[in-house]
Amino acid sequence: MAFVSSYSHPVIIQTLKNQQIPLFSLCDITSIDDVSVSLREFGELIGKDNEAELLALFVEAAFCAIDNRFHTLIAKKDKKNVIYLNYHSHYALPTNRSLVGQMVARLGINKAFAQHLQTAGDHHWSLPISQEDIVHANPECIIISSPHHQYLMPANKECQFLAVDESVQETPSQYVALAYFDLYNALAEAYQQ
């Protein structure tokens, strides 16, 4: 059997069909819950229902555990203004259309840009922002997701600057639990300062 996606090349799909290989398509992963749904579907198709169920439950349990730890962390502390940025050729905010944008919103990050994100709607995966936008947000901590974070220097030189692994953050798989854990660790470091 072969698994294809909605954006697979039609020529490849036709070639597989011509070989009479059964084709299956998993749902597009547009939310954190879709990761668990896809894992369960995949397990059912390859005959490993129990293992897939276990993995999906692990991902869900990991999120719950991280949420509990996060709420315990901030219970007796003042809320910090933390922002999360991507960087390729310029800084950008992940929107709710992306998995990382949903995780960031779940942890209460990027609240300073709520108006920007609301204006942008669900049409974009990320929203370009300028240095001025970052300074205006007045963050106490900036979490940057970029392989080149060591070269980056936003204008807010006084605020704390933490990095997370972009390749983990952007993965639409069970590693999303690891991405969420990386975000929690960055927040924990920010709150310890």
Place this chain on the structure above:
Amino acid sequence: MMKTMFFILVALAVSFGIIFYGEIPWDIAWEGVLKRLAGFEQSWNPILDERLPRLIVLLCSGASLAVAGAVMQSLFQNPLAAPNVLGMSVGGTLATIVVLIFEWHFSYPFVIPLAAVGGSLGILLLVYGLSYRQHSPPMVNLILTGIAISTVLIAAQSALLYALREHWQLIQTITEWEAGSSLDRSWAHVHMQLPLTLIGLWGCFQYREEINILALGEDEAANLGVEVTKIRWRLFLCIALLTGGALAAVGVVAFFGLVLPHLVRTLTTSDNRTLIPLCAFIGGVTLASLDLSLRILHIHTFTIGNISAVLGGIFFLVILLQPNRSFRLQQG
């Protein structure tokens, strides 16, 4: 007189708009400017450290592309001529993409303008060298050689990007750069571009009269005492500097060099003594106003490169579909 006043008012409005429009209220930003100028604080200021450099970069880029296009159209006596005819834009783009692939720009910030200008100049030398081996008229040779070299470079660029398609972060960086943007332009970009723009514009201004004569044809220009080969070479060098500088500062802004000279000719004159300074002025203001419009309307889907290509294409179609159209490249 009215037209002049109108252009000046628009230029002032756009400049003030870019300086005073932003997330941080202008009164707070202006207070920061005054404190910084008085030496009371050295902290980052949105007007001095972002909006003003962005304005300068946009004015320089618009002026560079418009003047480069106007000069190319006069030299080649062809309304479709633009900086990409000789492959200079593509050469600069390919060189910059190589820099982005190897991530040299993080260690050496000035390698991008060096690559953009070096790529433009390198291709110019290659096109010149290959075209002079032929026995046909030099301008025809230059165009044909330039198109051939451009085709090869575009194919090479496409092959490179296809080979690197698994590296999605790199592809995203290149795509964002190629789209053309004024986001996060700083004084480093001004330092990269301004010298190139000033030298390129100065060279084009110096030879405005000769460009008028060259627009009549090379034989006529030679008969009138113009040192055709020398001046043409110097003008191409200026165009390479202007094109490379704009590429380095804002990325790829398509159609601007092709369409804006026609827009200015439609509004004013074909006399290069006036056309070239006007192209510099109107080109800069037009690009700045496009950027300001995108910011005010919060349009994030498109960049100035996308918008200029779409609007430029539409404008060109309108000109082509006019019943009594004529492309006046010469005075009178």
